[in-house]
Amino acid sequence: MTGSPPFVPPSRVSASATHVEPAQGRRGPVVAIGNFDGVHRGHRTLLANAREKAAARGVGTAVLTFEPHPRAFFSPGKPFFRITPRAEKERVLTRAGVDAVHVRAFDADLAGMSPEAFVDELVAGAIDASGVVVGYDFHFGKGRAGTPAVLTRLCAERGIGCDVVPVVEEAGAPVSSSAIRTALGAGEIARANALLGYRWFVLGEVRHGDKRGRTLGYPTANMALAEGCGLAHGIYAVRLSADGVVRDGVASFGRRPTFDDGAPLLETFVFDFVGDLYGKTVGVELVGFIRGEARFGSAQALIAQMDRDSAHAKEMLAAQDGLESML
Structure with a gap:
């Protein structure tokens, strides 16, 4: 991969990230996990964290994301405004300097997976991650039972590093996909x-x-x-x-x-x-x-x-x- 592109920093990242070190001997990539619709400035702060941790450990950086978007899976008949459909999302992620993008189908099996199975089968198993980076509002597993706190505990038990990146704000408001959808829907392109x-x-x-x-x-x-x-x-x-x-x-x-x-x-x-x-x-x-x-x-x-x-x-x-x- 070439060097990462210029990153425009947000005005504020509140608090410090929750951090758990990986066990010695793990050499898999540091993986950032999320839907990443828009791959906006908050997401890119998360990716920058993953790149930093990966560089410190001398390992690669990966992304685990999901298609279709969970909203499309749970409400298939309801139109949903994707800021970055799959091709656009993968382009921005690649330009952000990650080494690999793993796209997992969001289907009934994934929706019904327990938090423990999610970590064992996807994070520790398929990707063999040495570290995980997620946002403060990341949820996973059946019924969204997996919270950042649950993920931190599960990773610690398996010797996987874990970082939870806090909210990124711009002008006092969270940088979010929903805020971007609202702006695009109002013609507020700037x-x-x-x-x-x-x-x-x-x-x-x-x-x-x-x-x-x-x-x-x-x-x-x-x-x-x-x-x-x-x-x-x-x-x-x-x-x-x-x-x-x-x-x-x-x-x-x-x-x-x-x-x-x-x-x-x-x-x-x-x-x-x-x-x-x-x-x-x-x-x-x-x-x-x-x-x-x-x-x-x-x-x-x-x-x-x-x-x-x-x-x-x-x-x-x-x-x-x-x-x-x-x-």
Whole structure:
């Protein structure tokens, strides 16, 4: 692995972490465990702790995470806004400098597993961990019976080191996945990106659309985002990555109320680009929110607004926010 990327520290990590040293002779990796939806600044503090402990012991760093998200397993018919679906999550985890990412299926067997079996089969068994790092609110096992205190005891009994990382706060509030979902749902991209520590992005295949953008002078690369995506409908300043090249652009996410009120799509117009992106998997990161989705009385009125949106997007993209890009 290459060195870990720059990490934007949170404003405060409250209290000190609970720490238990491993038994002598254990040489397996230090594993960080969690759902890690968003892999936000709180999660990255946890990962930094795991890397530090691993480096001190001369062992590797691993992550144990779960798919699908437990909420999707327990409420399969209820839409759930994933900040980072699996591909995006694994990209951010890898960029965070861990050596291995273990993805365990969250299924009936895992949901019904006792805390003791969780540690014996997954932590001590499958991964053979010498140390474990979790967040202050981590729960595991049947009925969420496994608490950080229970995990600390079980690890100590098995000679496995254990660190429980306390809450990470920003401006007096916990950095959390729920806070980021709320910000994205309100179009507060600057707020969401600040909590993430990087610019929120999506990965997806460019699909054929109705080609209407071409007739308006704004051909777009269209992507269907993950089911349950709660991003606010509106216009955004973005960057799009394709074939290893990152380009500036402006994007609309929504139902196109001026034309068809169809299924939500992310439609990205890339500045100064001529080419074919159909069928390619691209990444799009959101830099700033321009305005909400609106209905226009004519195509000409829409084009005039799109001209203004493009100019606004270029201004946003020219500014430096100091955040990391995952493209």
